[in-house]
Amino acid sequence: MTPGARVAAAIGILDAIGEGEAAEQALTRWARGSRYAGSKDRAAVRDHVFDVLRRRRSAAAAGAGTDGRALMIGSLRLLKLPPENFFTGEGHAPAPLSDQEREVPAVPDDDGTRWNLPDWLLPEFRRSLGDDAEEAGCLLGTRAPITLRVNTRRITRDDAIARLAAEGMITAPNPVAETALDVTEGARRIRNSASFSEGFVELQDAASQTVATGLPEGTRVLDYCAGGGGKALAIAADPARDVVAHDIDPRRMKDLGHRAARAGAHVTELATGDLSAAAPFDVVFCDAPCSGSGAWRRSPDGRWTLTPERLEELTAVQQQILDAAAALVAPAGVLAYATCSVLRVENEDAVETFLSRNSGWTCTHARRINLSQYSDGFFAAHLTRLPE
Numbered sequence: 484m485t486p487g488a489r490v491a492a493a494i495g496i497l498d499a500i501g502e503g504e505a506a507e508q509a510l511t512r513w514a515r516g517s518r519y520a521g522s523k524d525r526a527a528v529r530d531h532v533f534d535v536l537r538r539r540r541s542a543a544a545a546g547a548g549t550d551g552r553a554l555m556i557g558s559l560r561l562l563k564l565p566p567e568n569f570f571t572g573e574g575h576a577p578a579p580l581s582d583q584e585r586e587v588p589a590v591p592d593d594d595g596t597r598w599n600l601p602d603w604l605l606p607e608f609r610r611s612l613g614d615d616a617e618e619a620g621c622l623l624g625t626r627a628p629i630t631l632r633v634n635t636r637r638i639t640r641d642d643a644i645a646r647l648a649a650e651g652m653i654t655a656p657n658p659v660a661e662t663a664l665d666v667t668e669g670a671r672r673i674r675n676s677a678s679f680s681e682g683f684v685e686l687q688d689a690a691s692q693t694v695a696t697g698l699p700e701g702t703r704v705l706d707y708c709a710g711g712g713g714k715a716l717a718i719a720a721d722p723a724r725d726v727v728a729h730d731i732d733p734r735r736m737k738d739l740g741h742r743a744a745r746a747g748a749h750v751t752e753l754a755t756g757d758l759s760a761a762a763p764f765d766v767v768f769c770d771a772p773c774s775g776s777g778a779w780r781r782s783p784d785g786r787w788t789l790t791p792e793r794l795e796e797l798t799a800v801q802q803q804i805l806d807a808a809a810a811l812v813a814p815a816g817v818l819a820y821a822t823c824s825v826l827r828v829e830n831e832d833a834v835e836t837f838l839s840r841n842s843g844w845t846c847t848h849a850r851r852i853n854l855s856q857y858s859d860g861f862f863a864a865h866l867t868r869l870p871e
Contacts, residue, residue: 484524487576490555490569492517492524493531494577497551506536506784526671534558536783538624540599544590552577556584599624603791611827619825619854627780628857629666630657631673632687632713634746636720640664643683650676659689659858662696662717682745687713688778690858691823694770696721699817699848699865701765705729705758707808708770712739712750718768719748727751729758763813771801773822773829777852777860798828805837809844809868818844818866823859825851830862843869 484492492513499509510532514525535542535558543549546557555577559566567585570577594609595602598620609616631654633643640656644664647654651672657663664684666673678684695717698704702725706715709728716739719726728750730736736752743750753761774794775785805820812818820837822829834846847867854860 484520484527485574485576486527487569487571488574489524489527490531490559491575491577492520492528493535494551494555496528496532497535497554500532500536500784501550506532506782522671531555531558533626533783534562536787537626537780538599539783539787540596541590541624544588544596547584547586547588553584556580560587594620597621600786601789604786604789607826607828611825611830615853619860622854622856623779623783623786625780625856627688627778627859628657629670629673630687630689630692630858631664631666631684632660632692632717633662633664634683634685634716634720634748635662636722636747637681638683643678646678646683647676650678652676652678657689657857659852659855660692660696662720663687663689663692663858665689665857680745682742682747685713685716685742685746687717688823688859690777690852690861692717693852693858694821694861694863695768697850697863698766698768698819701817703727703764703813704766704768705761705764705808705811706768706770707811708772708804709739710735710770712736712742714768714770715739715750716742716746716748719743719750720746725751727753727761727764729753729755731755758811762811763816764811765813766817766819767808767812768819768821769804769808770821770823771804771829773797773801773824774826775823777823777825777854777862781859794826794828798833801829801833802836802840805833809841809866812868814868815870816868817847818868819863820866821861821863823861825854825860825862830864834864834866837866843871845869 496509535554542554542557545560546553556566570580572579612619633640652669653667654664657665695714705727709715709730715728779786844866848865850863852861
């Protein structure tokens with residue numbers, strides 16, 4: 484595909500997203516219907532789409548419109564790429580720019596446009612991040628780092644760096660987590676590499692690694708909202724831990740067994756109905772469903788699909804999860820709560836709400852990991868059961 488054809492494909496996908504289709508679904512549907520597109524083409528189209536979604540509001544301003552064509556014109560301008568070089572009308576490229584489209588509008592400098600957030604979310608974003616709101620908002624418009632977790636059951640970080648380099652991937656230590664490596668060259672080779680397929684490394688954000696490996700002492704650990712199991716595997720890298728994984732939807736854990744075997748770790752999977760019999764646990768870890776606002780660089784459509792009503796639903800679900808998980812914690816054990824959110828309503832407020840309803844608990848640790856060039860934004864709190 485030519486550069487113009489890639490832009491045309493992105494325009495069609497963006498129009499589908501604008502009509503309500505989920506970003507990943509629209510990308511998958513396009514890829515399945517475009518067998519002529521090679522891996523580099525698919526990656527380039529995906530990058531175009533995600534660049535727009537990360538800065539949709541400013542792209543709309545720079546392109547003077549909200550349809551796929553205008554958004555791509557605006558996104559290219561934000562990237563300092565002349566749109567007329569892609570909108571040529573030749574082959575499968577989009578039609579040339581009209582006289583009106585050639586006029587470059589001024590992009591507003593208000594917080595909502597600069598941070599690419601919906602207006603309704605701005606008060607909570609400012610309340611949650613304070614003086615860090617400007618930096619975080621601007622970072623959300625950039626691409627997230629590609630980070631690996633070194634499986635310390637199998638290899639040291641230094642040896643992993645050397646092994647990856649021999650396979651054409653250049654990495655550097657990430658300052659957020661001792662087990663984390665940022666991929667600076669060769670990122671597209673990771674999934675086909677021997678280092679990945681043989682379980683020496685896993686793809687995982689550095690803040691996520693820190694939250695998982697920073698749990699308090701305790702042999703029996705339950706990952707209550709395991710999802711795909713990335714954090715359960717990080718916890719299980721410590722041979723002293725006996726790790727149990729659970730998710731309300733067991734289908735999310737379908738690959739966990741294979742991944743654990745690949746990593747040389749053992750993780751027991753339990754259904755909801757089996758948890759009570761297996762309790763109590765020294766640590767029950769709840770990486771709760773949330774807005775995902777700390778990871779919106781990776782899933783940028785999340786900021787545009789989130790609504791005040793959905794955020795309220797999520798905060799209610801978080802309390803339900805905490806209540807259910809608390810019943811599984813051993814005496815003097817720890818209920819560890821985490822989100823990949825930067826919003827206070829899902830973090831500090833959630834902990835305060837739980838403690839106000841449960842007098843037998845105290846918060847012994849709370850940490851906010853700021854969104855940065857090295858990691859997503861995360862929050863973690865350890866709630867300790869008080870002696871009766």
